[in-house]
Amino acid sequence: MSTYNRLPIAITEARGNYLYDTEGNTYLDLFTGLAVNILGHSHPAVVQALHEQGEKFLHISNKFLNPPAIRLARRLVENSILGRVFFCNSGAEATEAALKLIHKWSLKQSGGKSGFVVMKKSFHGRTLGAVRLTRQPGVQQDYPQPEIPVWEVEPNDIEQLKAVCKRERPAAVLAEPILGSGGIRPLEESYLREIENLCREQGMLCCMDEIQSGVGRTGQLFAYQHAGIQPDLILFAKGIGGGLPLGGIIAGETLSDLFRPGDHGTTFAPSPLSAALGCAVLEELLDRGQMEQGRNHAAHLWERLRSLREKYPETVGEIRGRGMMIGLSTHRRAEEIEALQRELLAEGVLVDITQQTVIRLLPPLTLTPEETDRFVAKLDAHFAKWKGKA
Numbered sequence: 001m002s003t004y005n006r007l008p009i010a011i012t013e014a015r016g017n018y019l020y021d022t023e024g025n026t027y028l029d030l031f032t033g034l035a036v037n038i039l040g041h042s043h044p045a046v047v048q049a050l051h052e053q054g055e056k057f058l059h060i061s062n063k064f065l066n067p068p069a070i071r072l073a074r075r076l077v078e079n080s081i082l083g084r085v086f087f088c089n090s091g092a093e094a095t096e097a098a099l100k101l102i103h104k105w106s107l108k109q110s111g112g113k114s115g116f117v118v119m120k121k122s123f124h125g126r127t128l129g130a131v132r133l134t135r136q137p138g139v140q141q142d143y144p145q146p147e148i149p150v151w152e153v154e155p156n157d158i159e160q161l162k163a164v165c166k167r168e169r170p171a172a173v174l175a176e177p178i179l180g181s182g183g184i185r186p187l188e189e190s191y192l193r194e195i196e197n198l199c200r201e202q203g204m205l206c207c208m209d210e211i212q213s214g215v216g217r218t219g220q221l222f223a224y225q226h227a228g229i230q231p232d233l234i235l236f237a238k239g240i241g242g243g244l245p246l247g248g249i250i251a252g253e254t255l256s257d258l259f260r261p262g263d264h265g266t267t268f269a270p271s272p273l274s275a276a277l278g279c280a281v282l283e284e285l286l287d288r289g290q291m292e293q294g295r296n297h298a299a300h301l302w303e304r305l306r307s308l309r310e311k312y313p314e315t316v317g318e319i320r321g322r323g324m325m326i327g328l329s330t331h332r333r334a335e336e337i338e339a340l341q342r343e344l345l346a347e348g349v350l351v352d353i354t355q356q357t358v359i360r361l362l363p364p365l366t367l368t369p370e371e372t373d374r375f376v377a378k379l380d381a382h383f384a385k386w387k388g389k390a
C-alpha cells in the first residue's frame with residue numbers, strides 16, 4: 001500500500017556506513033534505517049551473533065526460558081534502573097505495554113490518579129493506543145482513540161507542567177528526552193529533573209520514551225542519563241535489535257511486579273535472534289568502547305555543523321539534539337529542503353527531513369571524521385549556492 005513516500009533508489013547491499021544501489025551508486029548513510037543501525041550495517045559482531053543464534057533456534061515461544069533474552073534483559077537493567085523487562089516487537093508495542101501497565105497501577109496503587117501528561121509534538125507510535133499519546137495531527141488524524149485522559153504541555157515550560165500536574169492529577173508523565181519526529185527538540189536537563197521531582201512529590205510515574213534516543217545514540221545508553229534522573233519506566237525499540245524487530249519496556253520497582261501471567265503478551269517477542277543481536281550491540285557499546293568512540297565522532301560532527309552555521313546564518317538556524325541525534329533547522333522553504341535531500345542523494349549522501357525544514361541526522365556511531373568532512377563540504381557547497389542567489 002502507498003503508506004510511504006520513498007526515495008528513488010533501490011538498495012542491494014549495505015555495509016558499514018554505506019548503502020549500495022542497483023545502479024552501482026554508493027551512499028553515505030546518515031539515516032541508519034531511522035535510528036536503527038547504530039553500529040552501521042553488517043557490523044561483524046552483529047553478523048556473528050546472527051550466525052551463532054541462527055544455528056541454535058529462531059523461535060521457541062514464551063512457554064520456555066529464552067537465554068539470549070535473559071542476557072539482554074540483565075544487561076539493560078544493570079545499565080539503567082533496577083527492575084524487570086517486558087519484550088515486544090516494536091516501538092508502538094512498547095507504548096502499548098506501558099499503557100496497560102500504567103493502567104493497572106492506576107487502578108491498584110495510584111490513589112485515584114489516572115492518565116498521561118505528554119509533550120506537544122510528541123511521537124509515541126501509531127497503534128490506536130499509542131496514537132492517543134502522539135501529539136501530531138498528521139499522525140492522529142481522525143482515527144478513533146481510546147478514552148485515556150491525556151494532557152499536552154509545551155516542552156521545557158516548567159510552570160505549565162507544575163500547574164497541569166497539580167490540577168489534573170495524572171498517573172504519569174511520558175516524555176521523549178529528545179523529541180524525535182517532533183523536530184529533534186531536546187528537553188532541558190533542568191526540565192527532566194523537574195519532571196522527576198514532580199513525580200516523586202506527587203506520586204506520579206516518570207516515564208521516558210527512549211525508542212529513538214536510546215541504545216547509545218546520544219552518547220549514553222539512554223538519553224535521560226545525561227540529566228542524572230531515575231525514571232520509573234523506560235520504553236525502548238529501534239536500535240536494540242541490531243537491525244531486527246525488538247522493543248520493550250524496563251519497569252522499575254514500583255511497576256515491575258504488577259503484570260501477572262495472562263495480563264499481557266505476544267507470540268514472537270522476544271525473538272531469540274533479535275535478543276542475541278541486542279546482546280552483541282550492547283557488548284560493542286558498553287564493553288568495546290563503541291559508545292565512547294561514537295561520542296568523539298559526534299563531537300567532530302557537531303563542531304563542523306556549528307562552523308557551517310557561523311558561515312551561513314541566513315540558512316542555518318538552531319542545531320539541536322545530542323550525540324548522533326541531530327536536527328539542523330533551516331530558514332528555507334520545505335520544497336527547497338526536499339530538493340536538497342534529493343541533490344545530496346545524487347551526490348551520494350542520505351539524510352532525513354523532519355518537520356519539513358529540519359534536516360535530521362541519525363548517523364551511525366561509526367561515522368568517521370573524514371566522512372563527516374566530506375558530508376559537510378557538500379552541505380557547504382549547497383549553502384554557498386543559496387547565498388549567491390539570495
Ligand SMILES: *Cc1c(COP(=O)(O)O)cnc(C)c1O
Nearest residue numbers: 090091092123124125180211212
Ligand atoms: C519510532 C518511534 C516510536 C514507534 O516505534 P515503531 O517501532 O515505529 O512502532 C515511538 N516513539 C518514538 C520516540 C519513536 O521514535
